[in-house]
Amino acid sequence: MNRFAELLDRLAYEPSRDNKSRLIIDYFRTAADPDRGFALAAMTGELTFAHAKPALVRALIAERVDPVLFAMSYDYVGDLSETVALMWPHPETSPDANPLGLGAIVETLHKTRKIDLPAQLSIWLDALDETGRWALLKLITGALRIGVSARLAKNAVAEFGNMPANEVEEVWHGLQPPYLDLFAWVEGRSDRPRTTDPAPFHTPMLAHAIDDVDFLGLDPRDFRAEWKWDGVRVQAVTGLDEHGQRVTRLYSRTGEDVSTAFPDMVDALAGAEFDNVTIDGELLVVRDGLVQPFSVLQQRLNRKTVSAKLIAEYPLHIRAYDLLMENGEDLRPLSFDERRPRLEALLARYRGGRIDLSPLVAFDSWQSLAAARASPENAGAGLDADAIEGVMLKRRDSIYIGGRPKGPWWKWKRDPFNIDAVLMYAQRGHGKRSSFYSDFTFGVWRENDGTDELVPVGKAYFGFTDAELLLLDRWVRNHTVSRFGPVREVNANKDEGLVLEIAFEGLNQSTRHKSGVAMRFPRIARIRWDKPARDADRLESLRKLLRN
Amino acid sequence: MAAHDILTQTPAGLYCQAGDFYIDPVRASPRALITHGHADHARSGHGAVMATRETLAIMELRYGADFTTTRQMATYGEKVRIGEAQVSFHPAGHVLGSAQILIELAGYRIVVSGDYKRGHDPTCTPFEVLRCDAFISEATFGLPVFRHPDARHEVGRLLDSCRAFPDRAHLVGAYSLGKAQRMLALIREAGWQRPIWLHGAMEKITELYRAEGVALGETRKIVGKERAKLGGEIVICPPSATRDLWARGFSDPVVAFASGWMRIRARARQGGVQLPLVISDHADWDELCATILDTRCQEVWITHGAEDALVHWATQRGLHARPLHLIGYGEEDDTEAEPAA
Structure with missing residues (x-):
């Protein structure tokens, strides 16, 4: 002990x-x-x-x-x-x-x-x-609160045994404490534990972000394209236990069993009466046939209890990307073009309306795919375009490999939004960054009683290089006007102030923020040493970006 | 005769009319008796100062030779008459030269403890129990959750961590006067023979300890670029320096802090401490209670700290107990350290 x-x-x-x-x-x-x-x-x-x-x-x-x-x-x-x-x-x-x-x-x-x-x-x-x-x-x-996730602990087991991170995840669901067989295996004293779980998790395949230079070596004829849906990546697994009972589970992309958080989706899957299948897809909220943006799905995440009202107001849906297992057959060694018809056939037999196929995006050149990515609404996505965060490129001959192999799959996200905002407050970071002012709150101009004032619109703590952090930290220390504990307020007015170009993925309406907007995934794209604070963006222009 | 006939509470601090002196006054006073050299107890500008030789030396080091007009050296155990009162200084075990002050008047004995501890400390004379009628105790850690483990156990944890993370420098936050030198001595006792690196702010006071004959082993001052190369080494610095620009040169350091406050997890976390070491120069709850009983006093006054719990405890045991809400005492070194070092 x-x-x-x-x-x-x-x-x-x-x-x-x-x-x-x-x-x-x-x-x-x-x-x-x-x-x-x-x-x-x-x-x-x-x-x-x-x-x-x-x-x-x-x-x-x-x-x-x-x-x-x-x-x-x-x-x-x-x-x-x-x-x-x-x-x-x-x-x-x-x-x-x-x-x-x-x-x-x-x-x-x-x-x-x-x-x-x-x-x-x-x-x-x-x-x-x-x-x-x-x-x-x-x-x-049962309240450890030591900042260790299940994934971190499992990865540590894998690293302890010099194995790839996801190996332990794959066998995990069949194991019981105190995991003697697991430790024996990672220490090389016995064989891989046999998975007896009727609905096991398989490590999902992930993609690398694509750069302009990457396209140079790629031939569009080798690839299929799909929309990259802005939901939660999940794996739906059904199987039969030793008593012949159907077992249905929903896993997060890290292998966490999230079935209890989404009971309605699990019921829908069970009702589909698939035999042993493993479907890779995106969990979304779909209302009246329309895919809702991520901010709507968010209402279903991190809930301790799931009420009937919540289920009715936020109906869940899976948009399927891939089929990994079918009737005990492992499809992962097949190519994308061989797996895709199997997935299409499976879903063609399903009548429930809660699971459908993620459509392919037609293109004949990188230019035409770029056009589809820029405006999905005109490339077949129609009103669902708001829930699309880019396109996925998958090699037609790609087998399904758990992890993030470089080459077979690429993600090509839509360009982020950009605004110029003014730095208002800075806070010390944690751990390695505890001596740096590294968490930055920034604002944009708005009119209040005839004068312009800055209103905070977000907080960012990455996007800059280590060298830039040194400069930002120094700027904060030299321009502090007041301190509240670990937070410093800096000079920010029309004549003095540091402009930061902020990139973000989307904007939601928010009642919790003074500005009425909340940014998704904001980061500092550039430090605009050259730009006067008075020329930073205004709240009105930001509000024009609001979805819905 | 009662305690309050001998000592009264004034805005400047505790005052003894019979001898016309203050003890650890927080304002410039004509005559001051000083228990120990920490800045909140030993201030400059008094007319006359009486303290142990070591405390006088510490005050001179910190404030310059003109910190007082006249000084009088106290020797442990030696009785000196001041006005009508008889006064003597006795070891408090807090830091080098720290003393309790015993005042005797018409057969009544009252002891002002200053800050004290009973735990192991190779750098100063151990606490001496004084029988008395009234005892004035500090209560920095006056709650039963504060129970300091053996300091040697905590130092063992530090050395274990140096072995487990040989690539990370271990920055040990410690108050410059007393704690830093006690850490040095304890680390040496545990068998660590490598040089120990010191922040510039604690160099002079460490030299003073050495000059007083306290063995501390080899210490080195840190200069600029070396910081990145101190993986697995022990660096002692003022607590605030671990969060300052100064700490930046170290590569992924383990931040430790040697203090009784580290017993409370939230306090350690708020300070960004990764390796809290529960090592204090103040008495913990058990020592406070034991000391009050050891003195066989009938009356106890509790000062600076969590008075209420100790007053409650003493009252339950039939003692006359009251809190003395003295203002101006606390931890020293709580201010931010200079970035240069």
Whole structure:
């Protein structure tokens, strides 16, 4: 437990992904089975303990410390597990020196009846130090909050075994904690674990962004083109379990099972009565046959609960790009031109209206494709054009390769929107950037009571080079007019101010922002040292870009 | 005779009428007794200053030779008469030269602790328990969540991290007076023999410790371009320097901070600290409680810190306890460090 507690402790404070990964790998290297497997389960959110609730922890501490001192301490610390971990009294007799393994704790917890849990927990808390108690309480109450995603933890397993990142993801859904077979495999002690999952995930194929120079070596006759839909990439999988029951799952592109977030889509898939199939597609909201822009789909994302009203107002739809598996046959070694008719045939048999085919875009030269990309509404997309963020180029002979191989697939996004805005506030960054002012809030002009004022329209923290960041940081330090904690307000008026050219993917109406607009994916395209602040854009011109 | 007959609270600080002196006054005063050299306790401009030899040396280093008109050196344990009061200085274990001040008047004993700790520190004389009628205790960490682990354990974590990340410099934020030198000494005790790199702001005070005979091993001042090459090395700097321009030359450093505040996760996170080291020169909750009981006092005054919890605890044990809301004491070095170093 102490090793695991130390790991959680370091992870909680380490901001960098790479360093978090190093810490996890180091732990896998030095910790024993089954402890490390249960640690992996904790980090991937696969461990739950039904009986361990915060109320139980509160009751335990109430028996042991003065209630006034507890109230003052809790008020100061602000976190129950942490307060209890720090205040827990030292036991009168020195506890068993035998260090407790995480594995033993997890196995005991699963066996312990609810009524016996307080006594068991007290024994452990007596035996652990502050960090150990904190980790144990975080673990059992299921609130680790150490900034480690399931994907990061799984990738760390792969890296630990010198395997490509997605290898672990592919076998993951058939595995159970403490993952002895997984560790045996990545350490080269046994074969790849057999996937018994009837609806497993397959790593999706991703594309590289295409540059002007890339086109020089490409022949349009070798490629197919599709719209790049602005939704959420998903993988829909159906299969039969050992009892002959149909299993239907929806995965995110990182392999996370997102079925519970989109129950209506899973029902629609189950209702389609496909046999064993794996469909690669885009999750969209479609109303009255019209694909809605991403801002509408966003209402369905990151929801804890999914109400009937939400389902009715934001009807989901899958636009299918590819077919990976059909009736147990792996189609991935086939070419795009061989897979595509299989997908078309599958969807031709389906009558439900919730899944359809992503159409091909006709073109005979890069020029004609460029024209389609510039105005999809005139190239077959019609009113759906608002939900298109560019075109995809796929080699006709491309087999389906999980990951992001360079060459077979390309994405060619629509040009971003650009505005010139004025830097208003800068904030220190985190981690490596903690000594730099690297988060920039910018605004545009609008009229208020007869005078022009700047209104903030967005915040950007990338797009610039390291060299440019140095210059921006220096400019901020030399033009500060006031400070609020980590934030500096800089000189920004008609005569003095720094103009930033901001590129962004789209604009949505927003009631949460003073300006009434919210940018998608803003970044700093250029620093306009040359441009006077008075010539920056106005809110009126920005509002003209609003969709809908 | 009662405590408040001997010491009264004034805007300048604690005042003893019988001896006509102040203790750690926050304003220029005719006569001041100084417990230790931290800037919030030892200010310049007093008419006369009485303190230990080390504290006087620290004040002179920080403020120049004219920091006071006259000075009087106190020796640990030596009783000196000031007016009607008898005064003596005793080790507080806080930093080099730190003292508790015992005042005796008509058989009544009152102790002003200044800042103190009971934990292991090779750089100063350990705290001495003084039996007294009234004890005036600091309470910087006066909540039961503050329990400092053994400092040697925390230093062990620092050295483990240097081994786990041999490519990253370890910047250890530590207050310039006391904490920085204690860290040096503890790191040496743990067997680390490599040179330790120092921020320019703590050089002089470290030299003063050396001149007082405290063994700290080899230290080096950091110059410009070297910063990028200090992977796996330990660098000690003022806490604010870890977030300043100065820190920029290091490549992906591990930012550590040695302070009792690091016990609280939110505080460590707010400070951008990746390796919080719970090492304090102040008493933790258990030490505060134990010390109050050890003195066998009947009356306890609690100053600068979280007074309420300790007052509550002492009252529960039948002591007369009251908070003294003294203004002007806190952590030193909280201001931003100079960018140059």
